[in-house]
Amino acid sequence: QKEVEQDPGPLSVPEGAIVSLNCTYSNSAFQYFMWYRQYSRKGPELLMYTYSSGNKEDGRFTAQVDKSSKYISLFIRDSQPSDSATYLCAMSALIQGAQKLVFGQGTRLTINP
């Protein structure tokens, strides 16, 4: 079993729809939770960053962490064609003195005009 599971999609929705992207994880030591956006032939860029459980909102994006269920989500409201990209969840923990960062597989998202 992978430490972080993410549905690879692909996911295709019409412009203006609400998008929900999710990841589950198995290691309860994870404390920092991130979402990265990766455009085609580019490096991942940090989109959202949260520590521990709770919600964080940034414009049209909301990140949600439920540590009790080991489940994180990213919601995109009023989705735009420019949101079309691969979204990767990532989580990290300090394990044996070293920061361990683990990525999900990434979900490819297409927003259709």
Added chain:
Amino acid sequence: NAGVTQTPKFQVLKTGQSMTLQCAQDMNHNSMYWYRQDPGMGLRLIYYSASEGTTDKGEVPNGYNVSRLNKREFSLRLESAAPSQTSVYFCASRRLTGGVNYGYTFGSGTRLTVV
């Protein structure tokens, strides 16, 4: 612009050839990382350097070596390339101040094909 710079952007190697992938960051970050990205596998850590002068193995280190030349530069070397090393390679750096993790900044990647 500040960030992580990788060279080259593309490379084709023959089996058995060697090459070095270069990475430099100008954000004064302490930690640097090399990842590979393969379809369906996500990003996997090859090697990392928590600070200048230290390097450690990640999840998939076999067939690779690294050098942390100074605080800015972290190179990845393939001594004898194999087709299984065909991948997209990303360098990343991380700001860690006072125990607070500010996330990772990635370069734009090196697309390597080994034939």
